[in-house]
Amino acid sequence: MAVNKFYEVKGKEIKHLKPSCPRCGAGHFMAEHKNRLSCGRCGYTEFRK
Numbered sequence: 001m002a003v004n005k006f007y008e009v010k011g012k013e014i015k016h017l018k019p020s021c022p023r024c025g026a027g028h029f030m031a032e033h034k035n036r037l038s039c040g041r042c043g044y045t046e047f048r049k
């Protein structure tokens with residue numbers, strides 16, 4: 001009699017905290033681009049180094 005044990009491997013959830021727009025405030029997240037972040041609401045753009 002074989003007993004099969006199943007192990008649930010839960011992948012570590014990587015919570016990516018999106019930066020919020022300083023103009024629109026928290027809750028309005030900025031879209032990420034290659035080297036910049038931009039807010040789709042007000043157009044605020046922040047360049048990344």
Ligand SMILES: [Zn+2]
Pocket residue numbers: 021022023024025028039040041042043044
């Ligand atoms: Zn904004």
